[in-house]
Amino acid sequence: MPLLFVSGVILRAYVAGQDKHQANNMLDLELEDGSVRAVGIYVNDREDVRLFRPGYKASVVYALDELKQQPAADGGVNYSKVALEMAVSLQSVI
Template identity: 60%
Template sequence: MLLKLENSKVPMKMVYLLSEKLKVNPEYASLTQALTLDSTKPYVGLNGTNGLFGTKEWWDSIEQGRIPLLFISGVIKRAYVAGQDPSNFNNTVDLLLEDGTIQSVGIYTNKKEDSKLFKIGYNASIVYALDELKPQAMLNFGQKYNQIALEMAVSLEPIE
């Protein structure tokens, strides 16, 4: 695991592993891979520089540091529903980071009921793989990388 939960000030629960999502829904990886390989769609998709999404080569690239990682951790200041789809549960949190800034992140869980664990005053941590987009997609989205959530954890008690 990439998140080091044993270093936390309070007990944490791992609520999301991309590897588990891909086991349950392998079609997710297949569709992403197909988009990467589709040269008729240069404005969307991953570049595949470090392996096709979800393959052993891709996971090895993460493990060996060829795909950069972004770690975000902070205290939940707000939990809410974002987006246009109606929802009965929160799907986004605003985290207060150590540097005093607020960062909005999506809630990722392998079990829907775990989304209820994301409460104000609790800590949440997430790690993203920064996978390179296709060159034309970079121009389209104005960024070089797509953030792919690999793991997410939330504290089991408030931190404040």
């Protein structure tokens, strides 16, 4: 199964969705090429959400599960991204 590795510096952590009483569940990551990608926060312990702060580095590994409906809108392969692992640095990198 193909894997996708995404890593970058956290620009912001925020709540996506309508429930404003939940902890941050999304990040904007600045990747090495300067682009920005939104990714979900995945933790085993809800207390660990506080570790995801601007200036820290975060990485996530996704398994790419090929979907039945092909091709994707852009003509490529249509995948579902399944988060396997997420890590965050313990110190700011900027």
